[in-house]
Amino acid sequence: MEHTIFILALPLLSFLILALAGMKLPHKVAGTIGTLSLATVTVLAYVTAAQYFGAGRGADGLFPTLVPYNFTWLPLTESLQIEMGIMLDPISVMMLMVISTVSLMVHIYSFGYMKGEKGFQRYYAFLSLFTFSMLGLVVATNIFQMYIFWELVGVSSYLLIGFYYTKKAAIAASKKAFIVTRFADLFFLVGILFYGYYAGTFSFEPDVRLLFSAGIVIPVALGLMFIGGAGKSAMFPLHIWLPDAMEGPTPVSALIHAATMVVAGVYLVARMFPIFIEFAPQVLHIIAYVGAFTALYAAVVACAQTDIKRVLAFSTISQIAFMMVALGVCTSDDPHAGGLGYMASMFHLFTHAMFKGLLFLGAGAIIHAVHSNERDCMGGLRKYMPVTHITFLIACLAIAGIFPFSGFFSKDEILTACYSYAPMMEVFMSGVAGLTAFYMFRLYFLIFWGKSYYESQLALFEKGRIEKKPHTPHEAPAAMLIPMVILAAISCLAGFIPFGEFITANGEAYEIHLNTGVAISSTLLAIIGIATATIMYMKGQNKVTLTMKVRSKKFIQAAYHRFYMDELWLFVTKKVIFRGISRPIAWFDKHAIDAFMDLLGSATQTFARQIRTFQSGNIQSYCIWFLHGVMILALILIFLV
Amino acid sequence: MIPAEYYLVLAALLFFIGVFGFFTRRNLLGVLISTELVLNAVDINFAVFNAYYFPEHLEGFFFTMFAIGIAASETAVAIAIILNVYRNMRTIRLKELKKLKF
Numbered sequence: 001m002e003h004t005i006f007i008l009a010l011p012l013l014s015f016l017i018l019a020l021a022g023m024k025l026p027h028k029v030a031g032t033i034g035t036l037s038l039a040t041v042t043v044l045a046y047v048t049a050a051q052y053f054g055a056g057r058g059a060d061g062l063f064p065t066l067v068p069y070n071f072t073w074l075p076l077t078e079s080l081q082i083e084m085g086i087m088l089d090p091i092s093v094m095m096l097m098v099i100s101t102v103s104l105m106v107h108i109y110s111f112g113y114m115k116g117e118k119g120f121q122r123y124y125a126f127l128s129l130f131t132f133s134m135l136g137l138v139v140a141t142n143i144f145q146m147y148i149f150w151e152l153v154g155v156s157s158y159l160l161i162g163f164y165y166t167k168k169a170a171i172a173a174s175k176k177a178f179i180v181t182r183f184a185d186l187f188f189l190v191g192i193l194f195y196g197y198y199a200g201t202f203s204f205e206p207d208v209r210l211l212f213s214a215g216i217v218i219p220v221a222l223g224l225m226f227i228g229g230a231g232k233s234a235m236f237p238l239h240i241w242l243p244d245a246m247e248g249p250t251p252v253s254a255l256i257h258a259a260t261m262v263v264a265g266v267y268l269v270a271r272m273f274p275i276f277i278e279f280a281p282q283v284l285h286i287i288a289y290v291g292a293f294t295a296l297y298a299a300v301v302a303c304a305q306t307d308i309k310r311v312l313a314f315s316t317i318s319q320i321a322f323m324m325v326a327l328g329v330c331t332s333d334d335p336h337a338g339g340l341g342y343m344a345s346m347f348h349l350f351t352h353a354m355f356k357g358l359l360f361l362g363a364g365a366i367i368h369a370v371h372s373n374e375r376d377c378m379g380g381l382r383k384y385m386p387v388t389h390i391t392f393l394i395a396c397l398a399i400a401g402i403f404p405f406s407g408f409f410s411k412d413e414i415l416t417a418c419y420s421y422a423p424m425m426e427v428f429m430s431g432v433a434g435l436t437a438f439y440m441f442r443l444y445f446l447i448f449w450g451k452s453y454y455e456s457q458l459a460l461f462e463k464g465r466i467e468k469k470p471h472t473p474h475e476a477p478a479a480m481l482i483p484m485v486i487l488a489a490i491s492c493l494a495g496f497i498p499f500g501e502f503i504t505a506n507g508e509a510y511e512i513h514l515n516t517g518v519a520i521s522s523t524l525l526a527i528i529g530i531a532t533a534t535i536m537y538m539k540g541q542n543k544v545t546l547t548m549k550v551r552s553k554k555f556i557q558a559a560y561h562r563f564y565m566d567e568l569w570l571f572v573t574k575k576v577i578f579r580g581i582s583r584p585i586a587w588f589d590k591h592a593i594d595a596f597m598d599l600l601g602s603a604t605q606t607f608a609r610q611i612r613t614f615q616s617g618n619i620q621s622y623c624i625w626f627l628h629g630v631m632i633l634a635l636i637l638i639f640l641v
Numbered sequence: 642m643i644p645a646e647y648y649l650v651l652a653a654l655l656f657f658i659g660v661f662g663f664f665t666r667r668n669l670l671g672v673l674i675s676t677e678l679v680l681n682a683v684d685i686n687f688a689v690f691n692a693y694y695f696p697e698h699l700e701g702f703f704f705t706m707f708a709i710g711i712a713a714s715e716t717a718v719a720i721a722i723i724l725n726v727y728r729n730m731r732t733i734r735l736k737e738l739k740k741l742k743f
Contacts, residue, residue: 617739620665623663624664
C-alpha cells in the first residue's frame, strides 16, 4: 500500500506547478497537467480499493485498518502528539474512490466549460489544491490532521467560489462561505481540544477507560465537533452559505458543493461513529432531528427557487440531511439491530456524489447553452440538447428514488434505518423524499419541457419586436458530455453494488435486502411527487399551477426567500452582535485599553521634553554635570566601597 | 626643608583654580589655559611624591616629563581646533558655540 502516498503527492505537485508556473503555460497544457495527475490519482485510488477489498477480511472477520504512513509532526506531551499519515479503512477507501472519480470528471468537464476563460490555469491550480486537501481529509489518521485538511478544503472552496473575483456577488458569496464555515469550525476546534485533553490522544481509537472517566465532557466535545460538521455540511441553521456558493463556476459546485466537501461533515460523524455510539447516543439522536428538520426545510425551499443552481443547492442540503439522519438514527453498531443507518448513510453519500455531481454538470451544460441561471430562459430544451436531457433525467430519477437507479437503493436503506428507530421518522423522511421527487421533476420539466424560451424569442425577433437575434441553444462539447455520460452510467448501476459487504458500522458483512413495505411506500410517494410535477409543469404554466400560485402566494414568497433565514442571520449579526456586543467592546478598547497605551506614550514624551533641556549645547554645563558625576563616583568609592 | 604638605596644598589650589577657570571662562582660549593649570597641578603632585617618598625612584619625574610633553601637543591640537572654530563661526565665545543641541 506504499503507493498511497502518491494519491496525496500528485495533486499537491500539480497544484504547486500550476500555481507557480501556471500563468506562463498555455491553457491546454495547464489543464492537461491537472487532469493527467488526477487521472493517475484515480487509477491509484481504484488500485488501492481493489487491493484493499481484494485482500479480504482478516481473521476476526473485519477489514483491517491499514496505516501505511504515519509520522509524528508535533509532539506536545509524552502521550499527546499530532501525527500526519495515511489511514486506510473501508470508509476512507470508499471516499478515495468517490473523490477521485468526481474530481476527474470535473477536471475533464472543465476543459469544455471553462474554455477560453481568463484564469484557466489558476482554476486548475485551485482544483488540484482542493483535491489534495479533500483526499488528505479522508485518509487522516487522527482528528487533528483531519482538522488541518478540513480548513484547507475550506480555503480552496473560498478561492473557487470567488473565482470570478470581478463579480461583486461572487466575492460576497466566497466571504460568506468562509466566515460561516469558519465560525462553525471554531466549535469543531474546541471539541477537538476537549477530546484531546480528556482522551489523551487525537487518534480515532482512544483509551476507552479515559473516556469513561471523562463523563459528560465527551458528549459535549462530540456535540461541538458536530457543529463543525454541520457548518461544512450546511445543516440548518448554518446552511446559509451553500446556496450563495453557487456563484462559483458550475463544475466547482459539482465537485465541492455537491459531491465531496459538503459531505465532510457526514464523514466526520461517520469517522467518530464508534465513540458517538458508545458515549453519546443522545447526541446522535439530536443530529437525527437536526437533519430531519433540515431535510424538510431545504426541500420546501427548493420547490420555490427559480435559479436552477439554487434548486440543486437546496436539494444538496436536503440530501446531506438524509445522510445525517441515517447516522443519527443508529442505536447500536450492529447493522442487524439498529446500526443499519451507518451503512445507509455511506451508501447514500456514495450514490449522491455521483448523481448530484451529474445534476450539476448537466446544469452547467444548460447554463453554457442558454447563458443564464434562470428557469425563465429555459424550457423546451430537450430538442436542442438530447444527451444532456437523458443524463439529467437519469439523475432526476436517481435522486427521486425510482427503481433501478442508485438513489432508490440508498434511500431505501435510510428509510429502513429510520423505521427501525421510530416509525414516525420513517413517515416523515418518506414525505421529504416525495417532496424531493416533486421539486426535482419540477426543475426537469421547467428546463426541458414546456414552452421554449428560445422559440418565443425567435418569433418575437421575426416579428421585429426585438433587435437581437436570440442565441440558439446548442449541445455541449464532447469534453463536457463524456463525464456526464460516465456519471450517468454509474448512477444507473451503483445501486447494485453490495455496499453492506464492504462498509458497516461494526465492520461485519451485511447483506442488503429491501424492506418491501418501505420500498413500496417510498416509491409510491416518489411517483406521486413526479406525477404532481408532471401535471403542474409539463405543459408549462397551466390552470392548476396558477390557482396553486394564487392560493398560497404568501407561502411561496416566504419559501422563495428561504423563510428569511438570511435576513434573520443578518439581523442577529448586525443588529444584535455588532451593535449590542461589538460596539461596547470597541468603545472599551478605544477608551480604556488604547487610552492607557496612549497615556504611556504621552507621559514618556512629556518627560523627554522636560529633560532634553540638559542638552543645551553649552559645553561647560556638560562639563559641570560630568564633574558632579565624577565627584559622586569618587564619594561612593571612598565611603562605600 | 619645606614640608610636602605645602606643595600639595599649592597643587590642590592650582587644580581647583584650573577647574574653576575651565567652567567659568567665556573664551575658548581661557578654557585652554585653565586646563594647563590642571595639568601643572598634577605635575607638581607627581614630582613631590617622587622626591619626598620614593627618592631612589624616578618614575614620578618621568611622568611629569611625559605630562608636559603631552600638554604641549594637546595645546597645539586645541589651538588648531580653536582656529578652525574661529574661521567657521567668526567667534570663540563659548556662549555662542551652541550648535550641538537637541
